[in-house]
Amino acid sequence: MTPSRSAHPVRPLWSSLRWLLSVVGLALSVLAGPASAQFDKPFEAGESAEMKQKRDAMADWLKKNVKGISDRTVKAFADVPRHKYMKAADQKIAYDNKWSGIGWGQTITNPWMVAYMTHLLEVKETDKVLEIGSGSGYQSSILGRLSNHVFSIEVIRPLSERSQKLVKNIGYDKITYRIADGYFGWPEQAPFDKIMVTCAADHIPIPLIQQLKPGGLMLVPVGPTFQRGNIYLVKKEADGTIKRSVVATGTFVPMRRTDRSEE
Secondary structure, rough: OOHHHHHOOHHHOOOHHHHHHHHHHHHHHHOOOOEEEEHHHHHHHOOOOOHHHHHHHHHHHHHOOOOOOOOOHHHHHOOHHHHHHHHHHHHOOOOOOOOEEOOOOEEEOOOHHHHHHHHHOOOOOOOEEEEEEOOOHHHHHHHHHOEEEEEEEEOHHHHHHHHHHHHHHHOOEEHHHHEEEHHHOOOOOOOOEEEEOOOEEEEOOOOHHHOOOEEEEEEEEEEEOOOEEEEEEEEOOOOOOOOEEEEEOOOOEEEEOOOOOOO
């Protein structure tokens, strides 16, 4: 039966309901504790041909759907085995455009958003890059394919320890990690050419702005917990002037805070 015109107003309501259900699903997923995962098993070198084909297909899809993305960035996504950073039960969706819970209230962001944010940073091989929120280690591994100077901070000790071991086992051993409150950045290593924040703050952290080089770029999500917020591209001009613009919206896990640094 062909729907009447009076049925059309139902569509926005259904769209809103789907968004609400996705937010509820995100909250339930990230609140769940660590489950059996690929990274909890002994490291296995190599991978199936099927996984390689799926990753190549994902990289091709990103090239078509992230406007202006460089071939160099696309190659990083074709190289890094995303499935190894995910729970074993979720590996079947590793190369779909989907996020997934990784335990400790954290997620691995969907590939499009990771690619889009990475693209906007325009990371060069010589750039000194700071990531706030190591999480699974996937984003830092992508950055590590683009720069030889990547520093990453995670506040959750067991998550950071697991991710550091995983990343090193896969072969990305030039990334430097720290367990600490990412809000304060990494003053001892500053200044940075690029800063990537992968969790939502309630404002743009001043310490991170201070640690950005003149001419540098920072991406930071700002918004309420488990609700859609703005992603800001912050640029520090040569004279120290700060310019910011909203480049996208998205839902991110909140920035966790602690009062002490854990080395």
